[in-house]
Amino acid sequence: MKRCVPLCAVAALLRCSPTSAEVASYLDKHDQLRHLREDFLVPKIADLPPSDLTLVDGSAECIYLVGNSLGLQPKKARKYLEEELDKWAKTGVHGHTEGSRPWAWAENNIEELMAKVVGAKAEEVALMNGLTVNLHLLMLSFYKPTAARHKILLEHKAFPSDHYAVESQIRLRGFDPQQSMLLVSPRQGEHTLRTEDILETIEKEGDAVAVVMLSGVQYYTGQLFDMAAIAEAGHRKGCYVGFDCAHAAGNVELKLHDWGVDFACWCSYKYLNSGAGGLAGAFIHEKHRDDIRPALLGWWGHDLKTRFQMTNVLELQPGVSGFRLSNQPILLVCPLQASLEVFNKTSMRALRRKSLLLTGYLEYLIQHYYTEDPTQPLKPHVRILTPSDPQQRGCQLSLSFSIPIRKVFQELEKRGVACDMREPSVLRIAPVPLYNTFGDVHRFVETLGSALAASQSQQ
Numbered sequence: 256m257k258r259c260v261p262l263c264a265v266a267a268l269l270r271c272s273p274t275s276a277e278v279a280s281y282l283d284k285h286d287q288l289r290h291l292r293e294d295f296l297v298p299k300i301a302d303l304p305p306s307d308l309t310l311v312d313g314s315a316e317c318i319y320l321v322g323n324s325l326g327l328q329p330k331k332a333r334k335y336l337e338e339e340l341d342k343w344a345k346t347g348v349h350g351h352t353e354g355s356r357p358w359a360w361a362e363n364n365i366e367e368l369m370a371k372v373v374g375a376k377a378e379e380v381a382l383m384n385g386l387t388v389n390l391h392l393l394m395l396s397f398y399k400p401t402a403a404r405h406k407i408l409l410e411h412k413a414f415p416s417d418h419y420a421v422e423s424q425i426r427l428r429g430f431d432p433q434q435s436m437l438l439v440s441p442r443q444g445e446h447t448l449r450t451e452d453i454l455e456t457i458e459k460e461g462d463a464v465a466v467v468m469l470s471g472v473q474y475y476t477g478q479l480f481d482m483a484a485i486a487e488a489g490h491r492k493g494c495y496v497g498f499d500c501a502h503a504a505g506n507v508e509l510k511l512h513d514w515g516v517d518f519a520c521w522c523s524y525k526y527l528n529s530g531a532g533g534l535a536g537a538f539i540h541e542k543h544r545d546d547i548r549p550a551l552l553g554w555w556g557h558d559l560k561t562r563f564q565m566t567n568v569l570e571l572q573p574g575v576s577g578f579r580l581s582n583q584p585i586l587l588v589c590p591l592q593a594s595l596e597v598f599n600k601t602s603m604r605a606l607r608r609k610s611l612l613l614t615g616y617l618e619y620l621i622q623h624y625y626t627e628d629p630t631q632p633l634k635p636h637v638r639i640l641t642p643s644d645p646q647q648r649g650c651q652l653s654l655s656f657s658i659p660i661r662k663v664f665q666e667l668e669k670r671g672v673a674c675d676m677r678e679p680s681v682l683r684i685a686p687v688p689l690y691n692t693f694g695d696v697h698r699f700v701e702t703l704g705s706a707l708a709a710s711q712s713q714q
């Protein structure tokens with residue numbers, strides 16, 4: 256078995272097997288971030304569907320491994336929302352300027368916290384709109400195709416919304432997606448992209464590429480791209496380089512500023528725990544403070560100091576702040592603030608350190624129990640689609656099963672596991688370092704064993 260350090264050392268110390276639950280307890284006891292879980296509400300098994308079928312104690316916390324889809328609720332979210340609802344009830348319009356969270360500039364107070372999480376300066380970040388909206392707003396300014404340079408480079412299997420956004424931006428500019436979408440695919444028989452192949456495509460075709468637009472972490476495979484190298488390669492060829500960090504923000508260490516990334520956007524309801532449809536993020540590097548202007552304007556792009564004088568003479572804020580259109584939804588600011596304050600109790604570096612260990616533990620256990628065994632051809636096995644190099648992945652592992660997954664998934668749900676299924680055969684499992692434990696991972700792999708057995712016996 257590969258990568259048994261430090262699991263084997265712990266197992267030796269405890270005189271047990273590396274697969275023993277004692278190892279998980281030990282790692283949890285020595286986890287310096289374990290208190291952060293206390294800041295979140297973990298659903299109880301009995302409250303999850305299918306409520307009538309559970310085979311386990313319903314009053315226990317579920318094994319929540321789907322923070323890549325929707326992060327858990329921070330406990331402070333309700334308190335902050337109630338504060339603003341009370342303020343609205345008691346003071347009405349005065350809430351715009353009064354209280355600890357004046358609505359008229361509420362998002363400004365948390366942009367510094369957000370910037371820290373993505374490795375940016377506060378003035379390079381705006382919290383506004385939804386992710387796809389921000390992607391469009393950014394592309395309207397960064398994608399200015401010419402006859403010679405009209406392509407957008409993206410993944411062959413980008414998230415659908417990104418694919419559609421790129422397609423429609425190309426049409427909007429009078430170009431043909433067939434000619435102008437440059438899709439990069441994994442090699443035959445491979446599931447993830449090789450960095451060398453991305454860099455080579457940029458090197459070969461970069462002269463015709465206006466924008467390189469990849470994800471930071473691939474939503475399906477969990478692959479973490481080498482954003483620094485991609486940005487450098489793109490810039491060498493005169494392309495703008497943007498990243499959709501939906502699955503990267505709050506998951507891996509980002510250095511958007513230091514890497515010189517031109518623009519980025521992300522949602523906040525996945526690893527950033529702001530609740531469904533939460534306020535999204537946008538980043539424009541400070542080097543574009545003066546040379547990139549918003550294509551569309553609204554009053555929230557006007558300098559705050561004179562915004563409410565209503566002169567109709569725009570004093571545009573520089574950089575990404577000028578891209579704001581509407582006044583901000585305070586009810587979306589509240590849960591995001593609650594979550595970012597938890598991030599502010601630690602650092603992405605510390606979270607990442609735990610994450611490498613936590614996901615490495617999941618990988619170890621999966622490989623221990625489910626690698627292909629030629630002596631037992633009928634035993635289900637699991638292939639990990641996510642790169643095995645920890646530097647090329649975030650916390651998520653995408654597991655591909657040798658059998659149809661629906662039945663197994665249902666058996667997992669009955670046993671209190673919340674995770675994500677992609678038919679026909681993939682489970683995406685995301686142990687989130689902010690609130691998941693080594694015990695969660697151990698319980699999951701144990702539960703997977705009984706779920707597989709139950710689904711087999713019913714066939």
Ligand SMILES: *Cc1c(COP(=O)(O)O)cnc(C)c1O
Nearest residue numbers: 385386387414416474499501522
């Ligand atoms: C989650 C996700 C989206 C969702 O877009 P919304 O505008 O927030 O609905 C888009 N792109 C990627 C890469 C995602 O991971």
Ligand SMILES: *[C@@H]1O[C@H](CO)[C@@H](O)[C@H](O)[C@H]1NC(C)=O
Nearest residue numbers: 364365368595596599600601
């Ligand atoms: C963030 O953390 C720092 C200490 O690391 C603290 O001084 C600051 O007040 C925190 N900010 C918020 C908004 O919680």
